[in-house]
Amino acid sequence: MADFLRPEAKAQLWRFRDALMGGGVALLGLYWGLTRFGILSWIGWLMLAGGVIWTIAGLQRARFRQGEDGPGVVQVRERRFAYFGPLDGGVMDVDDLIRLEIDPTSYPSPSWVLTGQGGQHLAIPVNATGAEALFDVFAALPDIRTQSMLDVLSRTPDARVVIWQRTRPLLH
Structure with missing residues (x-):
């Protein structure tokens, strides 16, 4: 039974798992909303709305996931990034982040480049293990x-692209 699906099909189902679960909740809510009466009908309509929102969020997450076969491991704990790679790595607080870029020319795969307030850089491959936690x-x-972040990630530009930059407060 474990060989029922090809590995590629299993990988795609796992990538879109949030969207599929949201779709299932939305369908159950639609069924309850149309066929039941009273409080269960109202619960069904609420489940439909929640399922649609869950499906949209799941589709965004699926577009962000690039696999987990890249070098290194990413951890996000208590508003702190940690990347442990085979050749380099580092730790950075989320509050210190001033710029987020994507570098499609980095080897062996495109990388997120995070720049901190002190000028430190942290390059995290988009397909590193645990990189999907970066979406949140x-x-x-x-x-x-x-x-726009998901669009840049899906089209793979030719040069480094700034995704986000912290606005600096004006003194005057």
Whole structure:
């Protein structure tokens, strides 16, 4: 039974797992909303709304996931990035982040380049193990455009692209 699906199909189902679960909740909510009466009908309509939101968020996460076969391991704990790579690595606080870029020319795979207040750089491959945890952190950055970040990630530009930069307060 374990060989029922090809490994590529399993990988795609796992990549879109959040969207599939949200779709299932939305379908169950639609069914309850249309066929039940009273409080269960209202719960069904609420489940439909929640499932649609969950599906949209799941599709964004699926576009962000690039696999986990890249070099290194990413951890996000208590608003701190940690990347442990085979040749380099580092740690940076989320509050110290001033610029987020994607570098498609880095070897062996495109990398997120995070720049801190002190000028330190942390390059994290987009397909490192645990890199999908970065989505929540990036989405929480002030004034970031999540859709443009996903568009840049999917089209793989030719040169380094600035995704987000902290606005500096004016003194005058």
